[in-house]
Amino acid sequence: MEARDKQVLRSLRLELGAEVLVEGLVLQYLYQEGVLTENHVQEINAQTTGLRKTMLLLDILPSRGPKAFDTFLDSLQEFPWVREKLKKAREEAMTSLPAASPQSLFAQLPFSPTQYIKLFSAKEQCFVDINK
Numbered sequence: 001m002e003a004r005d006k007q008v009l010r011s012l013r014l015e016l017g018a019e020v021l022v023e024g025l026v027l028q029y030l031y032q033e034g035v036l037t038e039n040h041v042q043e044i045n046a047q048t049t050g051l052r053k054t055m056l057l058l059d060i061l062p063s064r065g066p067k068a069f070d071t072f073l074d075s076l077q078e079f080p081w082v083r084e085k086l087k088k089a090r091e092e093a094m095t096s097l098p099a100a101s102p103q104s105l106f107a108q109l110p111f112s113p114t115q116y117i118k119l120f121s122a123k124e125q126c127f128v129d130i131n132k
Contacts, residue, residue, distance in 0.1 A: 005069035006062045008089045017054045019082050027057070029075040035064045 009016070020026065027044060030036040036044075040060055047053040061068050069090075076083040 001062045001066060001068045004093045005090065008086060008093055009058055009061065012086065012089060013058055016058060016082065017051045020054050020079055021050050022053050022057050023050065025078055026075045030071060033071045035068050035071045
């Protein structure tokens with residue numbers, strides 16, 4: 001799961017716990033699609049409250065691969081308002097994180113790219129001279 005999607009789940013954790021019942025189709029869909037294992041389903045179902053079940057699912061999801069977030073969205077057929085909230089938060093996370101251009105990355109370096117090339121070239125020449 002991408003860091004952006006993990007952040008979305010973390011930021012909406014309490015809301016998801018209050019609004020999503022994972023016992024029904026959500027768990028079964030995630031199991032069917034291979035996001036959850038049988039052990040995960042049993043462990044979640046063993047929790048005593050709906051909130052604990054949802055919280056455990058939210059703890060498990062980030063480690064379940066790159067398709068886990070999208071599959072989770074698909075599993076929320078019974079909760080379209082929650083799915084829309086997650087999609088909106090994901091879009092906002094995408095627009096709030098600026099794309100890193102090569103120029104912006106170079107601007108953060110203590111030396112210019114040319115200075116780095118000269119530095120590495122000089123070190124290589126020193127290394128070659130020492131071994132002669």
